Amino acid sequence: MPEGHTIHRHARLQRAALAGERIRAWSPQGRFEAGAAKINGSVLDEVEALGKHLFYRWDSGDILHVHLGLFGKFKTFETDPPPPTDMTRLAMANGRAVVYLAGPTTCELITPEEEEELRARIGPDPLADPRGGRRFAGNLSQRRIPIGAALLDQQIIAGVGNVYRAEVLFKCGIDPHRPADQIDGDDTAKLWSTIRSELRRGEAAGRIVTVAPHDAGVRTRADIPREERLYVYKRGGIPCRRCGETVLSTEMANRLIWWCPTCQPARPPT
Numbered sequence: 001m002p003e004g005h006t007i008h009r010h011a012r013l014q015r016a017a018l019a020g021e022r023i024r025a026w027s028p029q030g031r032f033e034a035g036a037a038k039i040n041g042s043v044l045d046e047v048e049a050l051g052k053h054l055f056y057r058w059d060s061g062d063i064l065h066v067h068l069g070l071f072g073k074f075k076t077f078e079t080d081p082p083p084p085t086d087m088t089r090l091a092m093a094n095g096r097a098v099v100y101l102a103g104p105t106t107c108e109l110i111t112p113e114e115e116e117e118l119r120a121r122i123g124p125d126p127l128a129d130p131r132g133g134r135r136f137a138g139n140l141s142q143r144r145i146p147i148g149a150a151l152l153d154q155q156i157i158a159g160v161g162n163v164y165r166a167e168v169l170f171k172c173g174i175d176p177h178r179p180a181d182q183i184d185g186d187d188t189a190k191l192w193s194t195i196r197s198e199l200r201r202g203e204a205a206g207r208i209v210t211v212a213p214h215d216a217g218v219r220t221r222a223d224i225p226r227e228e229r230l231y232v233y234k235r236g237g238i239p240c241r242r243c244g245e246t247v248l249s250t251e252m253a254n255r256l257i258w259w260c261p262t263c264q265p266a267r268p269p270t
């Protein structure tokens, strides 16, 4: 499942490619035929990301809501687009570019009221709402679930997926089992700012690299080899990059999570 940085990157690239112009929209697959016909010929005013959701605003007043889910994919072509396939739910094109959307969990037109209801259920997104840290802290303080599970709950914080939850907890030195309501103010602030800076870096680069260059023995982030770009994710049984302790894994919120018991001690050092 794409994490928030990917969704924000889609929004930014599609805004650059499509916004401000009249768009030809159609549904090659047919499953979004009526919706596509409604936005066809409208000007796309804005593409906005919130967590793992995308909102497309049209000058007709229509709002298109997309959630990629596990299998959804966008493909953007600036030159020589291939024809869409019969999996393409929605195609959007202007004179310069074409975007194909296939396999999303959600692709629907919604009313402003429905958007408002949806937004009320989505937690603060560090990329969309830099000041959301207080809401994040408030959400954590009300939950007794492990912090490793809390970070995947899109009502607590929006946009964090399985890679980032493991990596940011490592970078902040927090054991994933620690109950969310026992994370103190300093650690909560550190978590929020780490998540924000990692998501921003991922959005800009189009990939997740959390390892600091010095921990990989190289000078710049660009020099980090693909297999060295993460600290703990999918590294169970392998020595920790920082301390050499064996990285552990367990299931948390139905997904595996990895952590280093030395760098992320069960109790914070006093």
Ligand SMILES: [Zn+2]
Residues within 6 Å of the ligand: 240, 241, 242, 243, 244, 245, 260, 261, 262, 263, 264
């Ligand atoms: Zn370690």
